[in-house]
Amino acid sequence: MQRVQTDVLVIGSGVAGLYAALKLSELAQVMLVTKSAWHQSNSSQAQGGIAVAVGDGDSVAAHVQDTLRSGCGLNNREAVEVLAAYSFSVLDDLLRLGVPFDTDLAGRLELGREGFHSFPRVIHAGGDATGASIVHTLMQCVQAEENISVYEQTFVEQLVADGxxxxxxxxxxxxxxxxxxxxxxxxxxxxxxxxxxETTNTLFSTGDGMAVASEAGAELVDMEFVQFHPTALAVPVHPKPLISEAVRGEGAVLVNGQGEPFMVQYHAWADLAPRDVVARAIFDQQQKGQRVYLDTTRLGSVFERRFPTIYRRCRELGFDPVTQPLPVTPAAHFIMGGVWTDEWGRTALDGLYACGEVACTGVHGANRLASNSLLEALVFANRIAEALREDINRMAAATAVMDVQPRFTDRHYALSARELMNHQATRELQEMMWADAGLVRTASGLNRLEAKLHEWESAWAHHHPVWWHMVRVAQAITRSALARTESRGAHYRADYPDEREEWRHIRTKWRRSTHECSPVTGTVETSVN
Ligand SMILES: Cc1cc2nc3c(=O)[nH]c(=O)nc-3n(C[C@H](O)[C@H](O)[C@H](O)COP(=O)(O)OP(=O)(O)OC[C@H]3O[C@@H](n4cnc5c(N)ncnc54)[C@H](O)[C@@H]3O)c2cc1C
Structure with missing residues (x-):
């Protein structure tokens, strides 16, 4: 087997991987690998923008408070404070690198509004093409950097660790x-x-990083907290096109089949309530036999100017948001949980760092605040580079002989990403997860799911590395959801419909070796003041 040596290996070409590579190239030789083409990631799809408290009257304290409120008492407060405080330097850096954020005629950054933010604070680019703009700019910088080599269509099958x-x-x-x-x-x-x-995520979002890290001995935390975005376009395509929350921020309103707004019945913030509340309200309406629409006609011609990418996609699919309400449905969008890290991106395994959506500092708690995810990816990627300034010499000094046996052969890699995701086995897994680990969960459904995952694992997991990874992560979500016998944020148990005080300060940690959950100790939550 061919062997290669590098100072730093970065896995993934979303904003987290690209920014980490760029920052790390100042101190080391970086090899960046990605299983897709470099521009194919959730990051490239991000629409609404990045939350930074630059508006009049806004503050770091308000951003922190909104994030904690959304996280339902489970956030790691230290991580939240880091996120909000570092947002300004990240913004300055992105502007310096040339990200073309939208500005008004006076040259000030335009600020969008999204759910549960107490101020307009979402900066954006190309109207609703924020992710693509950032990825494009970062990739140009990465390509210009001699210390970074990029390898596309390169799949990480396993991490190699000595315990x-x-x-x-x-x-x-x-x-x-x-x-x-x-x-x-x-x-x-x-x-x-x-x-x-039902998901808004690209075909490449299959939990590989969480699976390989847990196999290598790292811990997965908060895995029960999967965020379902309320407003994916209800069309029979996979993945589902997202209608950004910023559209509601501009005045669009959710209505039922009779054209009646219904969110006021569910939350004081109505259409701008936290995502978990809005998603479950839509689900509730659907259970009552209603179709749900997002009335975008209230925006008139502003829609096309402000949201050109969403507008184009709607038109391609036969909808005109200016003249007709859009049918919408919740879809899996983000996971608050992931590989446990400290506030410097260090995992439980020496030499392994994680940032972006794969990681879990606890910054989002039980429910992520809109537009905090790109920010999280950038802030903690930068923190890893800072941490490695200290760590790298110690790492380099350690010499260990690596050996590993591939679990799969080239025969197993025959399917393309599209073929894999269209495969009946994948569909079966997705269907099971949607039914029993979706917006509303129960012990009986989760127990049934565990048993089905076990059967599915024996039948399919050995036939493709991505299936191997998907089933591990599905097991972590299911076991964590069973363990948390309460409802909090995005995790809703119909058999335990309320928050319970005894769970208030408990975060769950799942270990692959035992398939058991235990409470996270150390950097646990701090609730809203
Ligand atoms: C439609 C949509 C809109 C969104 N809008 C916003 C928004 O407006 N604001 C916001 O803050 N957040 C938004 N989000 C969430 C946000 O985009 C993501 O959480 C964030 O971009 C994650 O960045 P990342 O770099 O961690 O991962 P990703 O961008 O998902 O990149 C992961 C990379 O890892 C690679 N990879 C995965 N597995 C392997 C493997 N085994 N081997 C090699 N490479 C691998 C992938 O190919 C990919 O390049 C949105 C998400 C979606 C889906």
Whole structure:
């Protein structure tokens, strides 16, 4: 097997991976690998923007408070404070690098409004093409950097670890395995929305990073907290096109089949209530036999100017948001949980760092505030680079001989990403997860799901590395959802419909070796003041 050596291996080409690579290239030789083409990621799809408290009257304290309120008492307050405080330097850096954020005629950043933010604070680019603009700018910088080499269509099959220390990774690329030895490995592999039948996530969001990290001995935390976005366009395509929350921020309103607004019945913030509340309200309406629409006609011609990408996609699919309400439905969108890290991106395994959606600092608590995710990816990618300034010499000094046996052969990699996601086995897994680990959960459904996952694992997981990864993450979500016998934020148990005081300060940690959950100790939550 071919062996390669690098200072730092970065896995993933979303904003987290690209920004980490860029920052780390100032101190080390970086190898960046991604299983897709470089621009194919959830990051490239991000619409609404990035939350930064730059508006009149806004403050870091208000941003912190809104994030904690949305997180339902489960956030790691220290991480939240880091997120809000570092948002300004990240914004300055993105402007310096050339991200074309939208400005008004006076040259001031335009600020959008999204759910549960107490101020307009969402900066955006190209109207609703924020993610693509940032990814494009970062990639240009990465390509100009001599210290970074980029490898596309390169799949990370396993991390290599000796129990306490991550030593590198086993890759599959161009029909063969390659073993990479690295002083430090940065996981930036994004989320796992593709576990669900209804999702806004790209075909590449299959939870690989969480699976390989847990196999190597890292811990997965808060895995029961999957965020379902309220307003995916209700059309029979996979993944579902997202109608950004910023559209409601501009005045669009959710209505039932009779054209009646209904969100006032569910929350004082009505259409701008937290995502979990809005998603469950829509689900509730659907259970009552209603179709749900987003009345975008109230925006008139503003829609096309402010949301050109969404407008184009709607038109392609036969809808005109200016003249007709859009049919919408909830869809899996984001996972608050992931690989446990401290506030510097360090995981429980020495030499392994994680940032972006794959990681879990606890910053989002039980429910992520809109537009905090791109920010999280950027802030903590930068923190990893800062941490590695100290850590890298210690890492480089450690010499260990790596050996690993591939679990899969080239035969197993025959399916393309599209074929894999269209496969009946994938559909079956997504259907099971949607039914029993979706917006509304019960012990009986989750127990049934665990048993079905076990059967599915024996039948399918050994036939493709992505299936192997998907089932691990599905198991972590299911076991964590069973463990949390209460409802909080995005995790709703119909058999335990209320928040329970005894769970208020408990975050769950899942270990692959035992398939058991235990409470996270140490950097646990702090609630809203
Ligand atoms: C439609 C949509 C709109 C959104 N809008 C917003 C928004 O407006 N604001 C906001 O803050 N957040 C938004 N989000 C969420 C946000 O985009 C993501 O949480 C964030 O971009 C995650 O960035 P990331 O770099 O961690 O992961 P990603 O952008 O998902 O990138 C992951 C990368 O890892 C690679 N990868 C995965 N597995 C492997 C493997 N085994 N081997 C090699 N490479 C691998 C993938 O190919 C990809 O390049 C949105 C999400 C979606 C889906």
């Amino acid at each position: 306490a220390r991550c030593l590198g990774a086993l890759l599959f690329t161009q029909g063969k395995h390659v073993l990479v030895q690295a002083d430090a490995v940065i996981l930036a592999t994004g989320g796992c929305g593709q576990l669900y039948r």
